[in-house]
Amino acid sequence: MTPHKTTAPQKPTLSDRLAYLALIIIEKVLGALPCSFVWKLGALLGAAAYPLSGKRRAIVHHNLSMVHPEATAQEISQLSKSVFRSSYANLLCALNTSGRPHRNIEHILTLADLHNIENIPKEQGAILLLFHMGNWEILTKMHELIPNENPVGGMYRPLKNPLIDEHVKKQRESGGSQLFSRKRGLIMAQKFLKKGGFLGILCDQWAGGAGTMTKLFGKESSITPLPAILALKHQCPVIPVSLSTISPGHWEMRFHEAVHLSPDLDKISATEELVKTMEKMMRTYSKDIFWMHDRWKIKRRERT
Numbered sequence: 001m002t003p004h005k006t007t008a009p010q011k012p013t014l015s016d017r018l019a020y021l022a023l024i025i026i027e028k029v030l031g032a033l034p035c036s037f038v039w040k041l042g043a044l045l046g047a048a049a050y051p052l053s054g055k056r057r058a059i060v061h062h063n064l065s066m067v068h069p070e071a072t073a074q075e076i077s078q079l080s081k082s083v084f085r086s087s088y089a090n091l092l093c094a095l096n097t098s099g100r101p102h103r104n105i106e107h108i109l110t111l112a113d114l115h116n117i118e119n120i121p122k123e124q125g126a127i128l129l130l131f132h133m134g135n136w137e138i139l140t141k142m143h144e145l146i147p148n149e150n151p152v153g154g155m156y157r158p159l160k161n162p163l164i165d166e167h168v169k170k171q172r173e174s175g176g177s178q179l180f181s182r183k184r185g186l187i188m189a190q191k192f193l194k195k196g197g198f199l200g201i202l203c204d205q206w207a208g209g210a211g212t213m214t215k216l217f218g219k220e221s222s223i224t225p226l227p228a229i230l231a232l233k234h235q236c237p238v239i240p241v242s243l244s245t246i247s248p249g250h251w252e253m254r255f256h257e258a259v260h261l262s263p264d265l266d267k268i269s270a271t272e273e274l275v276k277t278m279e280k281m282m283r284t285y286s287k288d289i290f291w292m293h294d295r296w297k298i299k300r301r302e303r304t
Contacts, residue, residue: 011162016162038093042089042090043088047081062296066219067286087290089248090290099171112252117148126238132289133288134244134288139241143176193236206221212267221296241254242281256281259277
């Protein structure tokens with residue numbers, strides 16, 4: 001009988017160590033500054049990067065044209081500039097707030113429509129439909145910010161750099177949230193959900209081979225079916241969560257009305273049902289969504 005093989009921990013390379021050191025230094029420097037100042041600094045960097053980032057600019061233009069087909073070329077260009085500013089600002093602010101305890105987060109965050117989660121029984125779990133939106137690292141502080149007694153956790157993709165992966169995971173779990181690896185943590189995540197946990201799943205990026213090819217804004221894209229699969233299996237509600245910028249360095253976390261999937265749906269139909277919610281959220285909060293990835297993986301000529 002062949003013995004079970006265990007994967008040896010990945011040893012960090014010199015470049016891993018240097019990248020980790022750089023991250024720690026940047027976090028310390030940005031963490032010492034007011035969040036509003038960091039946001040404005042990031043916005044300036046984003047504005048400066050816009051004319052210099054031809055390929056990335058073309059991707060953002062294409063994505064926004066898919067989401068807002070009614071918009072003129074000039075409107076798409078203006079919206080793209082806003083996305084660059086917001087994306088850089090939110091990325092820097094994520095480094096500014098990642099190590100903060102929740103008591104240092106409350107003054108830069110407004111919670112809205114809490115009644116959509118307060119009415120969920122303690123013993124019932126829920127899927128939190130999340131997006132790369134705003135300062136999304138704040139989502140990892142949710143356990144200490146919401147009034148519910150339900151534990152909060154999330155699916156995450158391990159980072160290639162083992163030092164940074166361990167560091168980020170430790171920060172995200174420091175507030176009581178539990179993380180489950182997409183590679184090996186699905187069984188534990190289901191147990192967590194079954195015991196009444198709120199499980200966050202990011203849904204807005206290309207899901208690759210693990211995804212389901214589904215039309216998003218009229219064009220096929222790889223969408224993760226995981227929220228639909230788990231919601232159907234455990235018959236729990238899906239709560240869309242937005243995190244939008246309301247002023248420099250201040251965000252609003254809003255819990256939207258629950259989506260209840262019919263148990264008669266299969267995973268494809270259920271995913272298509274959730275895509276309707278995704279489209280509404282991505283259209284409403286376009287300025288805060290991270291559009292700098294190739295969402296549809298469509299070959300195209302760069303636009304200037």
